[in-house]
Amino acid sequence: MLTFSMIIMFGLPPLTFYAVMGAFALVLIVLALWGLRFQEVS
Amino acid sequence: MADMLTIALLGIYFLMLLGIGSWASKKIHSTSDYIVAGRSLGFWVFTILVVCSICSGMTLLGVAGFGFSSGWPGIWEQIFVPLAAAFCIIVFGVKLHHVGRDRGYLTVQDYFAHRFESPAAMRGMSAVAGIIVSVIYLVGQYTAISIVLAWLFAIQHWQALLIAGVIITAYTVIGGLYAVSWTTLVQGIILIIGVLLMAPMVIIKAGGLTHVSQVLASVDPNFVQPWYPSPAYAAYAYATPEFLISFGLLLTIGLACAPHVINNVLAAREARYFQWAPLVAFAIYGVVMFLVKFAGFSVRALVEEGAVVMPEVPNAADFAFVTGVEFAMPNMVIWALFAVIVLAAVMSTTDRLILTIGTMFAWDVYKNIFRPQAPDKEVLLVSKVAVVFAAGGTLLLAVNPPALLAWLIWMGIGVMLSTFAVPLLAGLYWKGATTKGAIASMALGLVSAGVFGYWHQFVAKLPVHFSLYALTVSAVAMIVVSLLTQKNDAAILDETKTGWFIQPR
Numbered sequence A: 001m002l003t004f005s006m007i008i009m010f011g012l013p014p015l016t017f018y019a020v021m022g023a024f025a026l027v028l029i030v031l032a033l034w035g036l037r038f039q040e041v042s
Numbered sequence B: 001m002a003d004m005l006t007i008a009l010l011g012i013y014f015l016m017l018l019g020i021g022s023w024a025s026k027k028i029h030s031t032s033d034y035i036v037a038g039r040s041l042g043f044w045v046f047t048i049l050v051v052c053s054i055c056s057g058m059t060l061l062g063v064a065g066f067g068f069s070s071g072w073p074g075i076w077e078q079i080f081v082p083l084a085a086a087f088c089i090i091v092f093g094v095k096l097h098h099v100g101r102d103r104g105y106l107t108v109q110d111y112f113a114h115r116f117e118s119p120a121a122m123r124g125m126s127a128v129a130g131i132i133v134s135v136i137y138l139v140g141q142y143t144a145i146s147i148v149l150a151w152l153f154a155i156q157h158w159q160a161l162l163i164a165g166v167i168i169t170a171y172t173v174i175g176g177l178y179a180v181s182w183t184t185l186v187q188g189i190i191l192i193i194g195v196l197l198m199a200p201m202v203i204i205k206a207g208g209l210t211h212v213s214q215v216l217a218s219v220d221p222n223f224v225q226p227w228y229p230s231p232a233y234a235a236y237a238y239a240t241p242e243f244l245i246s247f248g249l250l251l252t253i254g255l256a257c258a259p260h261v262i263n264n265v266l267a268a269r270e271a272r273y274f275q276w277a278p279l280v281a282f283a284i285y286g287v288v289m290f291l292v293k294f295a296g297f298s299v300r301a302l303v304e305e306g307a308v309v310m311p312e313v314p315n316a317a318d319f320a321f322v323t324g325v326e327f328a329m330p331n332m333v334i335w336a337l338f339a340v341i342v343l344a345a346v347m348s349t350t351d352r353l354i355l356t357i358g359t360m361f362a363w364d365v366y367k368n369i370f371r372p373q374a375p376d377k378e379v380l381l382v383s384k385v386a387v388v389f390a391a392g393g394t395l396l397l398a399v400n401p402p403a404l405l406a407w408l409i410w411m412g413i414g415v416m417l418s419t420f421a422v423p424l425l426a427g428l429y430w431k432g433a434t435t436k437g438a439i440a441s442m443a444l445g446l447v448s449a450g451v452f453g454y455w456h457q458f459v460a461k462l463p464v465h466f467s468l469y470a471l472t473v474s475a476v477a478m479i480v481v482s483l484l485t486q487k488n489d490a491a492i493l494d495e496t497k498t499g500w501f502i503q504p505r
Helices: A002-009 A015-033 B004-025 B031-039 B043-054 B057-070 B072-103 B108-115 B121-153 B157-205 B208-219 B241-256 B259-267 B273-304 B316-328 B332-370 B376-399 B405-429 B435-459 B466-484 B490-495
Strands: none
Touching: A015 B072, A015 B273, B004 B157, B004 B332, B031 B157, B031 B259, B031 B332, B031 B376, B043 B072, B043 B157, B043 B259, B043 B273, B043 B332, B057 B072, B057 B121, B057 B273, B057 B316, B057 B332, B072 B108, B072 B241, B072 B259, B072 B273, B072 B405, B072 B490, B108 B121, B108 B259, B108 B332, B108 B405, B108 B490, B121 B157, B121 B259, B121 B316, B121 B332, B121 B376, B121 B405, B121 B435, B157 B208, B157 B273, B157 B316, B157 B332, B157 B376, B208 B273, B241 B259, B241 B405, B241 B466, B259 B332, B259 B405, B273 B316, B316 B332, B332 B376, B405 B435, B405 B466, B435 B466
8 A cells, every 4th residue: 555655756657546457458359360269169 | 719720620620520420421321331340340440449438528627637636546547447448458358358259149139038037127226226326427528528628618508519519410310339439549549649749738837847856745744645545634645545445446337337338349350369458548548647647746836836816616626637738838839739638528528428328228228128029120220329319318418417426426326336336247157057046236336325325425434435335235135035036047047158267168
């Protein structure tokens, strides 16, 4: 928590949010590259 | 505030929307053209339609307002809401689009009726719940429009409503989803460019994000934390970890299954769009909403430093973005543009809501329940008449908005989550979900959303968002009743591509 406040104070972006945002974006990129191939098996 | 330039720019904007509506009306030959734009939407029209159906004027004003009053802990909203677009396209969209094309679905209710072999009960209940939720939402949208127009032109609330209502209704009635989707593309581009231009100006004028955060921290150190400590110690400090979890579920899944959002997946032209559309929608929406939120922070910092004064109205926080732009850019040209941007955001959701209400009534209630033998031309006509009634009726409600409008809007999203999420998810992914399970889940979800929503507002505050309790009731009802009742026909499960996979073969 302290680190988080310090990061903001010293002018870096609030990493918690960007990290979560980036993690979701990464999941979506992986899903897209994978072609959403979570496929039905016959 | 109004000047000739603003009026001229708004006039051009309105004429452009009507022009698109007129062009779109020539493409409407059947109910399918009207409701799902003949399943013809290209990648960008489809993706921007999903984003802008979710992103409304309330979003634009409310996001900055929430940032203004609650600081950084509220920014999770800007992750959850864009995620709703991605969730909708991946988890619901891929399969619904595939089956919808094969089976000719026009609304999600077609899916419910087919998957759960329930042409009357499931279709009727989900259509009525969808119409109620959309009407509540629409009244909120109209109120947001009138806030902007009344303030810009110093006109009466009802006059502002009438101007916006007539324009939106005109192009939606004549052009159906063709008009709604293409006007939304224009509105979306205006909104994105506008926010990219204006929000950074507000942040810079407030001294940059670092300075803004320092000022916020001096007001309340928790303003720059990821969440507020539990239990909430002030009215603005409700974003506690447990609340944020329920808030995340509510926004991500609740908005994804909102009728005016999910029905868009039936209108995409090609299945391959579903591969990259989730990421593109998430990224565009995320960037725009982060910037609007930062603008809200900046205005709070400016107010704390005495640089600007908020208007003395009960919902002052909702004016944060407007106040920030007024301070940062007193230029007339930008002002005119700002009016168009907020209107674009509001109108892109409003038109989709009006169309959704009208088509759910005409297709699901009129055609599929009361008059199955009605010819296509008659259904098309009923759709148009229902759109006019939906617009007119909600306009009347918005002239005298209910005192608890904000509560009603949150109720609306909560009802969407509690009513639609479980039957949709279980229907698409669990072969064991049965007709009776779905009916029990939807009915109990709806009733318990009302009960818990009422309890939270009028009896005692609940630690997490009320919809989480209702969602749990709905899920338990689905599992228990499904396990006790007879499974649906294997052929139907096969036709509706039911099972634990996203991509049908």
